Amino acid sequence: MSHIIDRRLNAKNKSTVNRQRFLGRYNKHIKKAVAEAVTQRSITDVENGSDITIPRKDMSEPVFHHGQGGDVTTVHPGNKEFVAGDRIKRPQGGAGGGGSGDASNSGEGVDDFTFHISQEEFLDFMFEDLELPFLVKKQLKDTTSFDLHHAGFSNKGTPEKLNIVRSLRSAHARRIALSGKERREARKLKKELEDLEQSVDSRDAEREAELRNRISALNEKIKRLPFIDEFDLKFNNFVRTPRPSSKAVMLCLMDVSGSMTQEIKDVAKRFFLLLYLFLQRNYKQIEVVFIRHHTSAKEVEEDDFFYSRETGGTIVSSALELACKVVKQRYPASDWNVYVAQASDGDNWEGDSSVCSKILTTHLLPLVQYYAYVEITDRDHQNLWREYESIQEVFGESFAMQQIKTAADIYPVFRRLFERKQS
Secondary structure, three states: OOOOOOOHHHOOOOOHHHHHHHHHHOHHHHHHHHHHHHHHOOOOOOOOOEEEEEOHHHOOOOOOOOOOOOOOOOOOOOOOOOOOOOOOOOOHHHOOOOOOOOOOOOOOOOOOEEEEEOHHHHHHHHOOOEOOOOOOOOOOOOOOOEEEEEEEEEOOOOHHHEOHHHHHHHHHHHHHHHOHHHHHHHHHHHHHHHHHHHOOOOOOHHHHHHHHHHHHHHHHHHHOOOOOOHHHOOEEEEEEEEOOOOOEEEEEEEEOOOOOOHHHHHHHHHHHHHHHHHHHHHOOOEEEEEEEEOOOEEEEOHHHHHHOOOOOOOOOHHHHHHHHHHHHHHOOOOOOEEEEEEEEOOOOOOOHHHHHHHHHHHHHHHHOOEEEEEEEOOOOOOHHHHHHHHHHHHHHHHEEEEEEOOHHHHHHHHHHHOEOOOO
16 A cells, blocks of 8 residues: 655655654653653753653564565474473573673663654643643623724725825825826926027927927826825724633742742742743733742742742742732633642741631632642641641642652643643
């Protein structure tokens, strides 16, 4: 059976189809390599491409080849030591045969095949099978509302949409186009008239008068052209595009208090960077709000969120109060899918954890689709975790908790929090 591959849309990159087939075939190996690369990279280069290695033992494929053909008789040599039914003893030392090379305590060989995947392919494998949980279409209060966007110009429209500059430019071009022949003839006659007037010896008064009359007639004809015509009018054209029926916002809450060491902060930043890349790549209509907190919370820009070195005490409830304020003022739950991701070491000021529980259960969680809490510590769970456990029992799948002990746990935890839910 023949297979025909149409590569006409691939420009100079003729191996695109074969490359995609190869990536699909070794999807499992590449996803494993991408997961390992994410845990080993720094915060700034987590989204770059990567070198992928695949063991040679997994690269073997069946091969068809031509046989010798015809009838072939093969004589195999016998032996004097064994006969049919004899039991062969196990070789000494446990080695399976007489292979060459030094002994090794490793069960697998070294990866032999290495290739590079691009940034786009790396991100595709990184965020495969991930999604924002429980994303639904929100009904707008005014279902008939539209946004107007400029879409060029039109020959018809209302007076308030008239584009004066375009209309005058069109009128000027029309007058030039319709009077081109007369203008050229008038210039030619004017040149002839100037030559006759400069000729002192043989001036032809009758010819001069004829030229003047002809030039005057041409000018009158040009002047009779209307300065602006209905055909010249140009109007701004606007198209009505409906507003999106589903919108989402992600609120990122990060603890930057003194109990958060630089190592813990780097882990938290890497987790949020993964989340930010995931949102940017998979959701074009999503907004991201960054909130940092110690004893007080503050909404900041992306650069300040990831790189500011501000620190202080620990009052987690300040971040939750600010998140409630932002949601109620700018992202009403009737129009927006609201998501919250919180990262902390779990250490909180004595007595504030109960305040956090009250804010979450009473004000914030009824407004959000999904709340993800990540505790970054290699110790036992802290007081904030224990307080949140009672919340999870009430809100079920819409409230998720995970612990990150080392940087190697970031990507697995991220995938567990945002894995695609089975409908």
